[in-house]
Amino acid sequence: MSSLAVRSQARPNTEINYAWLLASLTLLVAIAFIGSLLIGPAAIGAKATLLALFSGSQSQSDAAVLIVREIRLPRALLGVLVGATLGLSGAALQGYLRNPLAEPGLVGVSAGAALGAVTAINTGLASAFALALPLGGLAGGLAAAVIVQALAGLRGGPLTLILAGVAVTTFASALMSLSLNLSPNPFAALEIVFWLLGSLADRSFTHVWLAAPLILPGLAMLLLLGRSLDALTLGEDGAANLGVNLGATRILLVVGVALCVGAATAVAGAIGFVGLVVPHLLRPLVAQRPSRLLTSSMLGGAALVLIADIAVRVIAPGTDLKLGVLTSLVGAPLFFYLVMKTRRSLL
Amino acid sequence: MKRAMIKTLDVSVDLGGRRIIDGVSLDARAGELVGLVGPNGAGKTTLLRVISGLLEPISGSIELDGEDITLMAPRLRAQKLALLPQDHVIHWAISVEDLVALGRLPYRGFGSALSPTDRTAVAQAVAAMDVADFAKRSVIELSGGERARVLIARALAQDTPILLADEPAAGLDAVHQLDLFAHLRGLAEQGRCVVVVLHDLTMASRFCDRLVVLDEGKVHASGPAAKVLTPKVLKSVYGITAYRGQADGVPFVVPLKSLVGKNPPARRKT
Numbered sequence: 001m002s003s004l005a006v007r008s009q010a011r012p013n014t015e016i017n018y019a020w021l022l023a024s025l026t027l028l029v030a031i032a033f034i035g036s037l038l039i040g041p042a043a044i045g046a047k048a049t050l051l052a053l054f055s056g057s058q059s060q061s062d063a064a065v066l067i068v069r070e071i072r073l074p075r076a077l078l079g080v081l082v083g084a085t086l087g088l089s090g091a092a093l094q095g096y097l098r099n100p101l102a103e104p105g106l107v108g109v110s111a112g113a114a115l116g117a118v119t120a121i122n123t124g125l126a127s128a129f130a131l132a133l134p135l136g137g138l139a140g141g142l143a144a145a146v147i148v149q150a151l152a153g154l155r156g157g158p159l160t161l162i163l164a165g166v167a168v169t170t171f172a173s174a175l176m177s178l179s180l181n182l183s184p185n186p187f188a189a190l191e192i193v194f195w196l197l198g199s200l201a202d203r204s205f206t207h208v209w210l211a212a213p214l215i216l217p218g219l220a221m222l223l224l225l226g227r228s229l230d231a232l233t234l235g236e237d238g239a240a241n242l243g244v245n246l247g248a249t250r251i252l253l254v255v256g257v258a259l260c261v262g263a264a265t266a267v268a269g270a271i272g273f274v275g276l277v278v279p280h281l282l283r284p285l286v287a288q289r290p291s292r293l294l295t296s297s298m299l300g301g302a303a304l305v306l307i308a309d310i311a312v313r314v315i316a317p318g319t320d321l322k323l324g325v326l327t328s329l330v331g332a333p334l335f336f337y338l339v340m341k342t343r344r345s346l347l
Numbered sequence: 348m349k350r351a352m353i354k355t356l357d358v359s360v361d362l363g364g365r366r367i368i369d370g371v372s373l374d375a376r377a378g379e380l381v382g383l384v385g386p387n388g389a390g391k392t393t394l395l396r397v398i399s400g401l402l403e404p405i406s407g408s409i410e411l412d413g414e415d416i417t418l419m420a421p422r423l424r425a426q427k428l429a430l431l432p433q434d435h436v437i438h439w440a441i442s443v444e445d446l447v448a449l450g451r452l453p454y455r456g457f458g459s460a461l462s463p464t465d466r467t468a469v470a471q472a473v474a475a476m477d478v479a480d481f482a483k484r485s486v487i488e489l490s491g492g493e494r495a496r497v498l499i500a501r502a503l504a505q506d507t508p509i510l511l512a513d514e515p516a517a518g519l520d521a522v523h524q525l526d527l528f529a530h531l532r533g534l535a536e537q538g539r540c541v542v543v544v545l546h547d548l549t550m551a552s553r554f555c556d557r558l559v560v561l562d563e564g565k566v567h568a569s570g571p572a573a574k575v576l577t578p579k580v581l582k583s584v585y586g587i588t589a590y591r592g593q594a595d596g597v598p599f600v601v602p603l604k605s606l607v608g609k610n611p612p613a614r615r616k617t
Contacts, residue, residue: 098438224457226458231449231452232438233437233441233446234437234438235434235436235438237396237399237430238432238436240399240400240401241401241428241429241430241432242425242452242453243422243452243453244421287441287445288439288440289439289445
């Protein structure tokens, strides 16, 4: 029974660590969120910002109220939603596929969403009415998910899902290149290229209202996967023997990713590396347990995107540095570091 | 006679257009340690998978503890039957105790922590497989044999009346093989139904109450080792001759010569 004693000492310890991790990540998100409200090209003091946000009384200048409520608040909210989406869907896909290189774009949803948005720009729909762009993205993302799921089937296992995702992504990218190639006017082509880079600038509450009703249920579905992902540590047979319904797990995963990644890409474009790097960074802190990686990666993703979106405004205030460019620029060296670390640990 | 925990009736399985299991009817009772033996490709692993509900048979029926497996909810089935797969797959570098605790998943609600019952089951499994010394370590730091023991502990933690183990002794050193069989015997004596796939005919003949010989998807013979591993069966199923001896009043078999393939030259006498 000595092992029992060892165990009962150790268990609360890891529970506390995990609680601390979640608490610190939540605090980080909160700080980054407030930072995102405070920082911008219009110099509005902290007190004025908070007053504009909460009271909006006549004593404040109308401009401050307008900027904080209509520009910075939706941008920060979208930062939370998009970041949470990327972090959580990356963690869920890595857990399901049992592959640390999986990322939210793998199942074809982001490429489909990008193609939908590009089509909206190219056909001129996007300039005819503003919502055509995100709606086109949503339609493309959901269509891609349906095709991938139909191709991969329910019993196919991870490999067929990856293959189907790669096939759909490749085809959607080819169509995007084609539409760029044949683009009738250079301005549309430029708009497409810039949109594809991924950004949270100049988004309004319309975008929040469009994305949130899809992202929130998508996140909830992915958060339900914890048990199944833990069980999949033992492989498909091991998980099935533990009572995990693999078909239901697959549906929850694909629908959850389609909803949140589709909506996030539709409103913010393709923001790379967050979904890949955040679960990587957090995995050692949750003792590699796939279930614990879910909530922590969701918070970590939200914090990272918010911070990157602040950095975009601080580093190059005058220019239109895109968020997706920055995350890739910062993410790639982080990945180099991870490669070196993995190599060292193998020696 | 104790009640039948596993009962298959005329079960057939096709995989990739080939008949892998061909009309297998067998039963295994509570309190029994049954060895499933047979040459490579005989269908042993497939039979365990179909009994566990991981594969659907194209015909025939399977009952676990008197209940049709197709009517059992996955979670209830998981509380009835534990399967130890052959491939020692562990995908993430989680700690040994977290891995063993996965065996308690069928008993736990969504997001709930380990209950005192869960902890006791985990601690007993850890002690039974002698893995307490490295309970805190990550599974990637373990040797192959240690991993095998940790995975057995995982299946034991599931605490089910039926345990199916696919080559659990592979990769274990001699003392841990003996420990494992002592433990499997102990589980059977507690009234569980234990079915083990194994290739080691010596171990099979010494420790299993009953052997089922599977060949080309069919049950070739079934019964106590002395009656099943006869020269005739060994010749027709494996194409070997064997030395038959006795220790502690229990007969055992040691494979000697191949009748079909090449024989290694005997070691030089010194």
